[in-house]
Amino acid sequence: MTATAARPADTFAAEQATARHFLMCPPTYFTVEYVINPWMNPDEPVDAELAMAQWEELKNTYLRLGHTVDTIEPQPGLPDMVFAANSGTVIEGRVLGSRFRAPERAAEAEHFRRWFVAHGHRDLVMPTRINEAEGDFAWTGEVLLAGTGFRTDPAAHAEAQEALGVPVVSLTLVDERYYHLDTALFVLDKGPNAQIAYYPEAFSEGSRRVLARMFPDAVIADAADAACLGLNGVSDGRHVVLPVEATGLAKQLEDRGYEVIGLDMSELRKSGGGPKCCTLELHS
Ligand code: ARG
Numbered sequence: 674m675t676a677t678a679a680r681p682a683d684t685f686a687a688e689q690a691t692a693r694h695f696l697m698c699p700p701t702y703f704t705v706e707y708v709i710n711p712w713m714n715p716d717e718p719v720d721a722e723l724a725m726a727q728w729e730e731l732k733n734t735y736l737r738l739g740h741t742v743d744t745i746e747p748q749p750g751l752p753d754m755v756f757a758a759n760s761g762t763v764i765e766g767r768v769l770g771s772r773f774r775a776p777e778r779a780a781e782a783e784h785f786r787r788w789f790v791a792h793g794h795r796d797l798v799m800p801t802r803i804n805e806a807e808g809d810f811a812w813t814g815e816v817l818l819a820g821t822g823f824r825t826d827p828a829a830h831a832e833a834q835e836a837l838g839v840p841v842v843s844l845t846l847v848d849e850r851y852y853h854l855d856t857a858l859f860v861l862d863k864g865p866n867a868q869i870a871y872y873p874e875a876f877s878e879g880s881r882r883v884l885a886r887m888f889p890d891a892v893i894a895d896a897a898d899a900a901c902l903g904l905n906g907v908s909d910g911r912h913v914v915l916p917v918e919a920t921g922l923a924k925q926l927e928d929r930g931y932e933v934i935g936l937d938m939s940e941l942r943k944s945g946g947g948p949k950c951c952t953l954e955l956h957s
Contacts, residue, residue, distance in 0.1 A: 687930035690911035700755035701747040712945035724940035757953040758807040760785035802829035808853035814863030820854025822846035851875035872899040898922040905947030
């Protein structure tokens with residue numbers, strides 16, 4: 674019996690993969706030299722070569738799956754620039770740039786703005802409020818799920834709705850280890866029947882109720898899945914790229930017919946990042 678056939682009749686299953694367009698930044702200058710989230714410890718050594726190898730593996734995985742990957746030139750002095758997800762929200766050609774909370778990351782926003790302009794993105798707005806882009810925004814194809822609590826300003830949610838012209842649903846994060854929405858939730862399938870995976874304990878009581886109402890069939894991750902940044906996944910509707918340690922989540926996804934690709938992201942996790950943090954999606 675296949676995994677798909679074994680799933681309970683009342684749950685959703687993996688669909689066809691759809692080709693994706695990603696923007697990534699190689700971790701050429703990656704290191705951990707300041708602390709802006711609980712994962713970061715400058716006293717713990719980072720293996721730069723290993724970080725690069727893990728990033729290359731992620732990029733090659735996307736290419737192998739048939740996705741398009743653009744890269745932006747990394748900049749010295751910006752060790753977190755590898756986390757491209759934080760630098761833009763792109764939906765159907767409209768681009769909302771970013772504005773970082775930490776001064777250490779502020780300059781990244783302008784490098785990405787220039788990349789968007791140089792690559793023909795004319796419909797571009799830069800936020801006036803703190804906005805860490807896809808770190809805190811997850812597009813379901815219908816609504817933009819928007820996180821706040823640690824990074825993105827709640828006022829940035831209304832700004833995103835106005836700039837992108839899509840409905841925004843605000844969600845509040847309450848556990849500092851899961852400081853960005855993309856450390857606690859990701860979209861498995863886009864569209865009218867969008868499906869997500871998430872870790873409820875990372876959200877406020879009211880936000881949990883919102884998620885349960887919107888996504889009654891969601892894949893619910895447990896504390897062990899969350900603690901390896903397993904919710905920092907990237908799905909194309911069929912293949913799901915996850916940190917390799919997220920075995921419980923992987924099993925649940927396989928039971929629903931997804932093909933899980935577990936990657937070692939240990940070096941990038943020392944800065945609080947995983948596959949999704951390294952991946953900005955240009956949603957068409
Ligand atoms: N050290 C980075 C920061 O704290 C990690 C960002 C990870 N990115 C993400 N999309 N969660 O800002």
